[in-house]
Amino acid sequence: MKTVFSFAKAYKLPMAIALILMLLELSVELIQPLFIAKIIDDGIIAGNEDVIWLWGSAMMGLALVAFLSGVINSYFAAHAAQAFAFDLRQALFGKIQAFTMSTFLRFPTSGLITRLTSDVTMVQNVLFMGLRIMLRAPLLVIGSVIMALIVNVKLALFLLIGAPFLLVFLYLMAKKGVGYFSGIQTRLDRVNGVIQENLQAVRLVKAYLRGIYETTRFSKVANYLRSDTVRAMRLMELILPVLLLVMNVSLMAVLWFGAFEVRDGGAQVGELVAVVNYAMRMTGAFSMFAFIIVAFSRAKASSERMEEVLLANENLEIQDSEEAQVRPLEGELEFRNVSFNYPRSEKPILDNISFKVSQGEKLAIMGATGSGKSTLLNLIPRIFEASSGEILVSGMEVREWPLKDLRDSIGLVPQQSILFTGSILENLSWGAPSVTTSDTEVHIDELEEAAKKAQIHESIDSFPQKYATRVGQKGVNLSGGQKQRLSIARALVRKPSILILDDSTSALDVKTETALWDALEGENATMLVVTQKIQTAKGADKILLLDEGIVVGYGTHQDLMKQSRLYRRIAESQSEEEVITDVTHPS
Known part of the structure; x- marks a missing residue:
């Protein structure tokens, strides 16, 4: 929680004002039973109306002070909590933007959404309630015990009978609650994930009439969330009855032995009333402890989840190397024995890839689904880092280019x-x-x-x-x-100097696509085009054919028709007539 709540440091002043006002409000509440004792002993029992009016007026004045303190406290507490939540959410979003794709893929999208919304709200509420009532409750208990000891030590000791048990009990419940609510937030991630998938695929769901199936799937994960939440809340619901039982036993002891003390002259009636008043205030404060433990447990669980993002120092946005140079970036591109595999995966996605594209040339990249086409393109702007080998742009390794200059010179059209x-x-x-x-x-x-x-x-x-x-x-x-x-x-x-089109013309008709390529002929850009269309590949200067991350063909359309059995099969599957024409009348 330390990392998360460090964002509150910027709001020390409003937090300090809120705490001072809370302490002022608390002080008034702790002083009032003393005034009541004075009114009873020196006023009502002694028959002195002046004392009653004096201390009664003082109580009314202090009540007004406490009211104003509470109102102003709420204002400053709300300001600090809202500003803290804004900064925290900004920091989380900025950190996510700084992730490389490798780091980003460690977190499910639904989990990141939950962290930016529900988890931030949890800690925001805890900060606000901490400045408003959460600190006030334990301080009220401690203050009531101290004030009761000042009034009458013998009677006050009965309030401390169950203190050791309560301290151990509350510690164990808080520890248990953190574990439960951490699991609940994980369940919430899964619920959000199902919702996200369903909304993204709503057309497909309707077309396939899978609404009932999706509802059942959602009900299943939502039921897990409900079950875990009920289990956690049942445990938390034990807190209040146990606290009230212990406090009521203590209160009964005060009343029982207090009556004997008053009868024997060991205590005055006003003192007994004051101690009972403090006991009642302690009981009221303890009734808040169940809420406090639930809120704290949820906030701690949420903080730990957010710290996973905030402290994810490895694999952040790729930084410029010390050798990074600023120079004009042209479109020449070369791969030299480039391999790539994802972190924690031994199987290479790309294996020993080599090819060269001169400035202004067009390279078509073909291959079956999963052959590594999109991954290869992602290595150029360093969305992923090559595991081995060299990628050169304008004769310089991509790691040596300032990242901003490199990416500013690339136009990327993703597959989706x-x-x-x-x-x-x-x-x-x-x-x-x-x-x-x-x-x-x-x-x-x-x-x-x-x-x-x-x-x-x-x-x-x-x-x-x-x-x-x-x-x-x-x-x-x-x-x-x-x-x-x-x-x-x-x-x-x-x-851009380099234009990357990752299967970006699949939805275009032949006429529109032909017009597009004609229009792009005048672009002074090196083009890398992922395509499944032989007609598109034929218009490229070179074709790179991949199969399971390995180059199995590289050259012109005519070269591959002669050299690559795989390429010929692809061509034949699209147009037997086109193959015959190309073989008998090569262009």
């Missing part, structure tokens, strides 16, 4: 088209921060030019709001082809 909620204009300009959505005609022209090359301008122009058209979550209101073309336009806006 990802669009963000906002306008089409905002989605296009997202690709290049230098091209803002400020309404300068030059910037708009650049976006339109990229859209025209990506063959999406006419579609955008047909929308009623044109480039101001809102894109739904993940582009839900656009077709697959429109999303792919928008993603390509977003990459072109960057004016």
Whole structure:
């Protein structure tokens, strides 16, 4: 919890004010029984009305002070807790952004979402309640014991009968609660994961009529969450009855022996009333302990989960090496005996890959699903680091390039088209921060030019709001082809030296794709294109054929038709007529 609550240090002043006001409110509550004793002994029993009015007025004044202290305390406590939660959430999100993909994959997406939402809320509430009532409850118990001892030592000792048992009991319950609530948050991760999967695949679920199945699957994980929560809450519910039982026994002892003390002259009536009053306040404070232990247990479990993210120092965003050089980055690319395997995995995804692409050339990458095509592309912008070998861009190893310069020079269109909620204009300009959505005609022209090359301008122009058209979550209101073309336009806006298209034209018809490649001919960029289409591969300068992470073919279409049995099978499966034409009339 130390790491998480270190974010509260920036708000020492409002927290200090809140604590001072809480202590003032507490002091008033602890002093009041003394005033009641004075009123009873020196006023009511002695028949002195002036004493009654004096101490009664003092109690009213202090009650007003306590009320104002409580109101102002709530304001400062809320300010500190909200600001603390904001900073913590920002730090968590920033840390996640700094993860490499290897580190990111260690955490399920649903778990990260829970940490940024539910877990942050847990610790935020504990900080607020700590400044408001959580510290007040134990202090009220301690203060009541001290004040009762000041009033009458003999009677006060009866309040301490069950203290050792209660301390051990509360410690064990808190320890047990942390374990239970840590499991509950893990269960919550799984519930969120099922919800996330279902919402992402809602079209598929409806098309396959799997709503009942998905509901059953959700009910199963939700039932686990319910069962664990019920088990934890049942345990926590034991706290209050046990505390009240011990305190009521102590209170009965005070009343029983206090009556004998008053009768024998060892105590005054006011003193007995004061000690009983303190016992009642202690009982009320103890009734808060069940809530405090539940809240603390949940907060501790949440803190430990967030610290997993905050303290994940290994594999953070790849840093520039000391040899990093600033120089113009051109599009020449070369792989030299590059291999890659994921952490904690011995099986290589890529094994001894070598090829070279000159500036302005187009390389088509082909291979079956799982052959390592996307992984190979991810090594270029250093989303993953190669396990061995060298990757050279413009003759310099990628590790020697400043990371910002390297990635600024790459336009990446992923296999799955990802669009963000906002306008089409905002989605296009997202690709290049230098091209803002400020309404300068030059910037708009650049976006339109990229859209025209990506063959999406006419579609955008047909929308009623044109480039101001809102894109739904993940582009839900656009077709697959429109999303792919928008993603390509977003990459072109960057004016990249290296353009990476990871199977990004699969949803395009032949006419649109042909027009796209014709438009890209004028781009001064080295292109790497993952494709399953022989027709697309034929238009490339070179073709790289992968099979289970190994290069099994490299060369032109004609070269591979002669040299690679696998490539010929792929070509034959797509068009026997095309194969015959290529063999008899090679271009």
